[in-house]
Structure formats: structure tokens, C-alpha cells
Amino acid sequence: xxxxxxxxxxxxxxxxxxxxxxxxxxxxxxxxxxxxxxxxxxxxxxxxxxxxxxxxxxxxxxxxxxxxxxxxxxxxxxxxxxxxxxxxxxxxxxxxxxxxxxxxxxxxxxxxxxxxxxxxxxxxxxxxxxxxxxxxxxxxxxxxxxxxxxxxxxxxxxxxxxxxxxxxxxxxxxxxxxxxxxxxxxxxxxxxxxxxxxxxxxxxxxxxxxxxxxxxxxxxxxxxxxxxxxxxxxxxxxxxxxxxxxxxxxxxxxxxxxxxxxxxxxxxxxxxx
Amino acid sequence: xxxxxxxxxxxxxxxxxxxxxxxxxxxxxxxxxxxxxxxxxxxxxxxxxxxxxxxxxxxxxxxxxxxxxxxxxxxxxxxxxxxxxxxxxxxxxxxxxxxxxxxxxxxxxxxxxxxxxxxxxxxxxxxxxxxxxxxxxxxxxxxxxxxxxxxxxxxxxxxxxxxxxxxxxxxxxxxxxxxxxxxxxxxxxxxxxxxxxxxxxxxxxxxxxxxxxxxxxxxxxxxxxxxxxxxxxxxxxxxxxxxxxxxxxxxxxxxxxxxxxxxxxxxxxxxxx
Numbered sequence: 001x002x003x004x005x006x007x008x009x010x011x012x013x014x015x016x017x018x019x020x021x022x023x024x025x026x027x028x029x030x031x032x033x034x035x036x037x038x039x040x041x042x043x044x045x046x047x048x049x050x051x052x053x054x055x056x057x058x059x060x061x062x063x064x065x066x067x068x069x070x071x072x073x074x075x076x077x078x079x080x081x082x083x084x085x086x087x088x089x090x091x092x093x094x095x096x097x098x099x100x101x102x103x104x105x106x107x108x109x110x111x112x113x114x115x116x117x118x119x120x121x122x123x124x125x126x127x128x129x130x131x132x133x134x135x136x137x138x139x140x141x142x143x144x145x146x147x148x149x150x151x152x153x154x155x156x157x158x159x160x161x162x163x164x165x166x167x168x169x170x171x172x173x174x175x176x177x178x179x180x181x182x183x184x185x186x187x188x189x190x191x192x193x194x195x196x197x198x199x200x201x202x203x204x205x206x207x208x209x210x211x212x213x214x215x216x217x218x219x220x221x222x223x224x225x226x227x228x229x230x231x232x233x234x235x236x237x238x239x240x241x242x243x244x245x246x247x248x249x250x251x252x253x254x255x256x257x258x259x260x261x262x263x264x265x266x267x268x269x270x271x272x273x
Numbered sequence: 274x275x276x277x278x279x280x281x282x283x284x285x286x287x288x289x290x291x292x293x294x295x296x297x298x299x300x301x302x303x304x305x306x307x308x309x310x311x312x313x314x315x316x317x318x319x320x321x322x323x324x325x326x327x328x329x330x331x332x333x334x335x336x337x338x339x340x341x342x343x344x345x346x347x348x349x350x351x352x353x354x355x356x357x358x359x360x361x362x363x364x365x366x367x368x369x370x371x372x373x374x375x376x377x378x379x380x381x382x383x384x385x386x387x388x389x390x391x392x393x394x395x396x397x398x399x400x401x402x403x404x405x406x407x408x409x410x411x412x413x414x415x416x417x418x419x420x421x422x423x424x425x426x427x428x429x430x431x432x433x434x435x436x437x438x439x440x441x442x443x444x445x446x447x448x449x450x451x452x453x454x455x456x457x458x459x460x461x462x463x464x465x466x467x468x469x470x471x472x473x474x475x476x477x478x479x480x481x482x483x484x485x486x487x488x489x490x491x492x493x494x495x496x497x498x499x500x501x502x503x504x505x506x507x508x509x510x511x512x513x514x515x516x517x518x519x520x521x522x523x524x525x526x527x528x529x530x531x532x533x534x535x536x537x538x539x540x541x542x543x544x545x546x
Contacts (some may be wrong), residue, residue: 136413137284
């Protein structure tokens with residue numbers, strides 16, 4: 001196996017595959033420039049602290065950007081604790097392994113403009129404060145939740161924790177407007193704290209709250225968002241069997257938060273109905 | 274990269290490393306013969322059903338055994354959902370990827386004979402019935418728990434779930450004797466259902482119970498066990514800071530369950546004090 005091939009894949013015994021012992025980031029890159037780069041670096045650093053993995057040099061993390069093509073692409077960075085250790089016991093010192101891949105990316109303007117249909121998932125997220133918020137490689141809950149539906153009309157699934165609180169969607173964060181105020185679920189028990197979410201919390205008065213699904217019955221607008229797709233307004237919410245629970249008509253409320261999010265990502269900020 | 278090298282490692286995008294989307298088994302092999310093979314196959318099959326991964330042909334899983342050396346070795350089998358899919362959404366149909374490695378193995382007779390010191394871990398296991406019992410690749414909780422101590426005198430750490438019930442140790446199952454009766458924690462909310470545990474439940478009247486750590490104050494004997502190490506009697510239990518909570522003196526109670534477990538694994542059944 002050449003050194004180049006070795007750089008590309010993972011050895012049999014890498015702890016990333018053995019235990020999901022690592023972290024990842026997916027970064028939107030426009031013409032070689034990473035969007036929300038500080039937020040991605042901050043979350044990765046938080047993950048490294050949480051897992052006890054040495055933080056890679058930011059310059060090393062930025063190196064793949066030199067190879068990014070014109071236009072939009074997505075940079076997937078993966079950092080594992082590397083090989084070694086005795087079973088679950090981590091190696092001391094660890095020699096983390098960093099791998100990355102650049103791929104073309106296309107967001108979905110119809111979802112921006114027309115909004116999306118989402119459903120509640122049956123799966124409940126386990127409560128694990130030690131892993132909450134960070135983007136680690138233990139993502140079986142997301143995989144199982146995403147496998148709950150196959151129809152292309154359903155864009156995302158909403159997840160609650162094992163005590164029933166709203167947390168996130170399978171790969172997006174959740175935002176809503178209630179009585180004119182913006183809110184998003186707290187993520188101190190489970191869930192991934194998205195970088196677009198971090199940027200919006202920084203720019204706007206958004207309250208982090210504990211809320212149950214019933215709260216959605218009284219919201220004026222509901223959105224899903226992440227740093228790749230931007231913000232999708234929700235126009236229909238289904239139960240876990242795909243039966244409509246609730247509908248929203250897109251209006252200026254929806255467009256205001258969307259404009260803010262899209263300004264951060266360089267996506268269109270005017271998406272008039 | 275040659276085909277042989279490709280067989281050995283994992284491609285960048287394998288879902289095993291991306292999401293921990295897979296399963297593993299570690300099998301004790303004696304002179305080419307796998308111990309508890311039916312139990313390992315049954316757990317793997319249960320995991321495949323739970324994750325929606327096609328079950329590999331048992332004959333294919335047994336193929337590595339032909340290469341096992343004389344004496345004791347451990348066969349690590351890893352099965353991932355393979356590559357593909359759209360993000361968390363699983364590929365349809367999946368093309369699972371199977372990898373394996375054989376390594377020499379040596380159990381620890383001093384731990385059989387003298388017993389071990391264990392401690393409570395601070396980390397609590399998240400409650401996730403969809404993943405409970407199976408040996409999947411999302412093992413960050415085990416890694417974080419195992420990182421709580423570094424002294425070689427402490428053999429294992431006990432884990433409770435987020436509601437405080439005893440579940441398991443970081444890589445072993447838990448058994449105790451209370452009022453002359455054998456018990457082990459139920460594993461329907463979290464934890465890994467070990468193959469030695471399965472064999473003992475089959476052979477002996479062991480009750481699966483919900484129990485809190487206080488229950489250990491009244492047990493006559495406490496053991497940890499798995500299919501590689503056999504059964505370790507616990508002689509000292511510490512709190513999460515390493516201060517002694519409780520001690521046990523080894524006696525005939527301890528030796529009886531140990532003999533049963535070691536009979537299953539072909540380890541010494543007479544370990545008189």
C-alpha cells in the first residue's frame with residue numbers, strides 16, 4: 001500500500017471505526033473560502049476537550065482548502081484518536097489521525113422557497129451530557145432515525161430525547177418563533193450544536209429552551225437549518241406515521257430569520273413568496 | 274492499493290468510521306475452535322436486525338478460524354454497513370463490509386485467583402433501547418468511562434444508566450449473589466449483552482434485575498465476566514475517586530459461579546483459595 005493510499009483510508013484498528021472514537025466537521029466552502037470556519041474550529045476544539053484528543057493545528061485543518069475548486073463544495077474533516085490503547089483504554093499519548101475529503105455541493109433552492117415537510121421520529125435520543133453538543137462519530141441514533149422514512153417528500157425528522165423534549169432534526173437544528181420570539185432547543189443533554197445555530201445565537205436574541213412537541217402547536221414559524229443547507233422553513237409537520245399534524249403558510253416571519261441565516265452563508269437573502 | 278491491502282483497512286467513507294454504523298464481536302479461539310460461537314453469531318444476528326444490516330453467512334464469518342494458531346487467540350470480527358447512502362440515510366441495498374483480525378490472547382490467572390479491585394465510574398450510560406444489548410460500534414461512552422482511571426490496580430469500572438441503575442462494567446458484565454440467589458442487571462435500556470452472560474443465563478437460574486448501587490451493600494459475592502477473560506471475583510469496590518467502599522473475602526460462593534463460567538470457556542474450574 002503506498003503512502004498516498006494509506007493517507008486516504010483508515011487502518012483496520014483505527015479507533016474511529018472500532019469505537020467511533022473521534023470527531024468530524026462538514027464545512028461549506030465557497031471558492032476556496034470556508035464558511036463559519038471559526039465556529040467549526042470552535043466546535044472541533046470543544047469536541048477534542050470533551051474526548052481528550054489533542055487539538056490539531058488550525059493551519060493543518062485549513063490545508064485542504066487550497067485544493068477546493070471554484071464554486072460550492074463541502075469539506076469533510078475527520079479526526080480520530082488514531083490507533084492503539086488497550087481495548088477501550090485510550091493510548092497515552094494518543095496519535096490522532098486526520099483525514100479529509102472535498103466534494104461538490106449543491107443546496108436546494110426549492111426547499112428554501114417552498115419550505116419542507118417534516119415528521120416526528122419514533123426514536124428517542126439517549127441523554128448523555130458528556131457527549132452533548134459535539135459532533136462525534138457515534139451517530140447510530142441519527143442513522144436509525146433517518147431510516148424511519150424513505151419517501152422523498154419528507155425532508156427531515158424531528159427528534160426528542162428519552163424524556164420527550166424536542167432536541168433537533170436528524171442532521172439539522174431546530175428553530176421556531178413563538179409569540180414573536182425566537183427559540184431553539186437547549187443541547188446540554190444530547191444533540192449536535194450546529195455552527196449555523198452558533199452564528200445565529202451570536203447575531204440574534206434567540207432563547208435556548210426546554211420544550212416538548214406540544215409547544216409546536218403554538219409557534220408562528222418553524223425552521224430547520226445547518227451550515228450546508230441554510231434554513232428551510234417547515235410548511236407541514238407529520239406524525240411518525242406520516243399523517244399531517246400541522247401546517248404553516250410561509251410569510252414575512254419565515255423570511256426574516258432565513259435572510260439572517262443566508263447572509264451568514266452567502267446564500268440568497270431575498271426569497272419572496 | 275492492492276486488493277489485499279484493501280481487504281485489510283477501511284475506505285475513507287466507510288459508514289463504520291463515519292457514524293459507527295456497524296457491529297463487532299471478539300471471540301476467544303482455542304486451537305482453531307471458537308468458544309461461545311453460537312452465542313456470538315446470535316448476538317451479531319440480533320445486531321444486524323436492530324440496525325437493518327444484512328446478516329453475513331455464518332460460513333463466511335468462520336473462514337478466519339482456519340488461520341488461527343495453536344493455543345489461545347482472539348478473533349475480532351467487524352461488520353459495517355459499508356459505503357454509500359445519503360448522509361445518515363442508509364444505502365439501499367447496503368453492501369456490508371466485513372473485516373477481521375486474529376491476535377494472540379492471554380487471560381489473567383492472578384485476577385481469577387486473587388480477585389480484582391473495581392470502582393464506580395462517574396459517567397452514566399444514556400438510555401437507548403434501540404441499541405441496548407447489541408455490540409455496535411458506538412462505544413464512546415465506554416471509552417470515556419475507561420479513561421476515568423489510569424492506575425493498574427483498578428481492573429474495571431462499574432457503569433450505571435442515566436437514571437442510576439447498575440448496568441455493566443466498561444467491557445464486562447456484572448453478576449452478584451444476594452441472599453444465596455444469582456442476579457445480573459437487565460440490559461434492555463443500555464449495555465452490551467455478553468456472550469458469557471448469555472451462556473450462564475442458559476445454564477443457571479440467574480435473575481435479570483433492575484438494581485441500584487446500594488444493592489451491592491448486601492451482596493455476598495460480586496463478579497465481572499466476559500467471554501475472553503472469564504470470571505473475575507471482586508474483592509474491593511471503590512467510589513469514583515478510588516476510595517474503598519466495600520470489600521469481599523473470596524470463598525466457595527465465589528468459586529462456584531467461576532467454575533461454571535470457566536467450564537464454558539475451557540479455563541481452569543478449580544481455583545481454590
